[in-house]
Amino acid sequence: MNWQGLELSILGPACLAGLLVLSTHVPLGQQVLARGIIFIDLAIAQIAALGVILAQYFGMDEQGIGVEIAAGVAALAGGALLTWTDRRWPDYQEPLIGTLFVLAATGGLLLLANNPHGSEHLKDLLVGQILWVDLHRLIGVAGLSAVLLAVMWWRRAHLDGPLFYALFALAITASVQLVGVYLVFASLIIPALATAGIAGVRRLVVAYAIGAAGYIAGLVLSAVLDLPSGAMIVWTLAGCGIVARVLLSLRGRKRDVAAVGGMI
């Protein structure tokens, strides 16, 4: 047990980052699940990383806004490519996404053969550590999330094709750098999976609750048990998802019983 790390000023920014990521990923995750393209986040993240490596390959500054733009542009290009493959070969979208993922990942390795500093960036891009969140970046991501949520709300009836892939690409690029690819995957898929079968706004509310509970429990546990925060949160998210699923099915059964009783 270790109570030293249990300080709001340490866990607070990380928690805020998690909630920001959840804000866009919970609704996007439901789309991802409905389309059956689970690994799209890995592919987009890897393509964004490839964009950064390419930018550095052509001599762009390591720090600074240029790298962010390169990541965003690469992710959007990846999104556009996936929109096109989705139209052209809708039945093979998932295997195409998988292929794109390995191509982007190994393409990075080939380019990095001569640029070792890119490897640090590649790691940063994929393993982003939630405790190291930078307040400036948090403000930027908050702004981006607000815009993305507004667009999602505005086009909620027609969130498909190019618009979905573009929104997704931008959200993933920002969140992967903030919290890393494992947490992004978990934030997208676990709340959506745990609430599958629930309809409408209720599903969103439950999914947000699962996500928030998972992040808070994970950060507190990682402080108390002195374990890496990102990995811990993935496990608490899964735990919260299972608990929610069990509670929902218990309630569902009760209601069935009540409904049957009412009919008699």
Add this chain to the structure above:
Amino acid sequence: MIKVYICLLLLLATRVAGAFEVFACEPEWGSLLKEIGGDAIQINVGTSALQDVHVIEAKPSLIAKVRRADLIVCSGADLEIGWLPQLVRQAGNPKVASGAGYFLASDQITTLEKPTSLDRSEGDIHAQGNPHFQLDPYRVLAIAKALAARLAQLDSAHAADYQNRLDDFSTRWQAATKTWETKAAPLKGRKVVVHHMSWIYLLQWLGMEQIGALEPKPGVPPTSGHLATLVDVTKSSHTLAILRAAYQDPKPGDWLAQQTGVPAVTLPFSVGGDDQAKDLFGLFDSTIDKLLAAAK
């Protein structure tokens, strides 16, 4: 009974709050601090010998430790560049953010392999020279002196204490250095292949020679052409051993050992890297014993 516990807890709390706290990035500096600071300071070490200090996982306790520290002691020379700046920024502790509370061992000595020009094509090189200098006893002694002076400056109440302990440590360290040098005489002139370029200080001290590296450019995986040359060089030059640190993946070294018949030797590299390396003295004892065992 409960009252006793509460009293104990309170005592413990005041003791902890009152003690001069030091955060060491690597276990070798934790061990050095223990030699010089003794009971006067409380030491927290951020990493272990069994992990790669270039990269570490973020844990809440790390930030808490840096937040409470009066002094942080790290290797420097960009070794911790991947995480120390974020850690210090996140901890928001002005005492250790810069100035006297921010002690970099690399500032106290001259580093080797300082590049004259910074060229990306040469791999993940450190602009301030090779940061793996903990295996040179002379540099360790120089760092110990600077560290004692820094402790005395920041915690003047114990200044005499630090000086006495430094004197005691210097005497024992210089005697041990003589012993190690005598013992290691048969290693002079022997050739080794290394995994990462982290042994240059040890090899220079013992008069040994590095004839190749599994990572030709630091941080970049080797190509097949490089490995082919490395196998030839290792086979043809009466190589003593293939050196790797306790935290490194044994696969590349084992592969080369299998190809060439030259033994791969795992050295502790830092305090805690094996059972014998319990402190700085044990670290050097174990390193030299293992090298001598390979030479037999």
